[in-house]
């Protein structure tokens with residue numbers, strides 16, 4: 001766990017970047033710091049590995065005050081990923097990843113073997129290891145950045161807008177990879193972003209800051225979306241926060257029944273009973289079948305586009321299990337909101353602290 005206790009950072013030019021911050025970032029969880037530009041996210045992150053020293057207050061990692069530890073040693077035990085990957089341009093990808101294991105005294109052979117293993121972990125082909133960073137795409141470079149940060153197997157990973165410079169499709173892929181990795185690795189991750197959708201997708205907890213380095217609210221995504229502490233948070237979450245909440249709930253609990261027969265529209269399946277399309281006299285409309293793990297938001301979207309208002313449900317093999325109606329999805333969407341509103345999770349807010 002990472003703990004901030006009454007932390008304040010004032011730069012020599014008089015700028016207060018972080019104001020009286022008390023916050024706990026749970027072990028094995030992803031805490032996302034969000035807020036508009038200049039609100040103190042990066043400063044907060046960089047105080048954890050002592051790249052910036054606080055003016056006052058205490059920061060503990062795993063129960064130990066960071067200022068009581070050797071800064072270089074501390075940094076080697078904390079992975080750090082930044083937006084432009086920060087790779088050494090004249091070293092191969094493999095040697096970039098092996099940097100920290102080498103610094104930690106592992107032999108070259110062992111460090112390279114570990115680097116090759118990590119290349120695979122982050123979804124890169126083995127031959128990428130021989131290339132230089134400029135010979136990779138932006139998304140691939142970010143994967144190398146993540147591999148390098150993981151090389152010494154640190155319990156804590158700091159990520160400062162790591163996916164900010166790649167296109168939306170690659171960004172989604174990198175987010176998926178991070179979620180997959182995190183399931184396996186269970187690191188304590190602190191992740192900075194401007195993007196609230198990214199925060200909702202990745203965060204176990206989201207801390208929202210406003211200008212002047214003030215923490216406004218820190219809560220689980222569903223709670224934040226259902227119960228923003230004030231208008232600032234509500235505005236930051238955006239007008240679609242009701243729909244965003246539905247992205248956190250799965251379709252699994254929505255009832256399903258058999259596909260209707262003899263109606264104007266028919267759901268056409270192949271011989272393996274995998275849905276193909278909706279068909280009526282002289283027209284076909286594509287169908288996008290959904291799995292139990294898909295979100296209520298995806299279900300709502302599909303039901304709106306469906307000519308019948310029905311969505312096709314499939315099992316892991318893609319075989320039709322039934323259909324669900326727009327009404328049932330809507331009812332469950334309402335229930336998801338009601339549950340999130342009444343959820344009694346912990347939230348740290350300025351109001352609560354006052």
Ligand SMILES: Nc1ncnc2c1ncn2[C@@H]1O[C@H](COP(=O)(O)OP(=O)(O)OP(=O)(O)O)[C@@H](O)[C@H]1O
Pocket residue numbers: 011012013015016017035036037038039040041042043044194
């Ligand atoms: N070394 C410094 N000296 C003086 N002021 C600084 C220094 N570093 C940051 N600041 C100021 O501190 C405030 C917080 O900066 P910080 O980089 O932490 O914000 P941020 O939320 O990460 O912003 P962004 O999203 O734009 O990266 C800003 O007003 C910034 O100008």
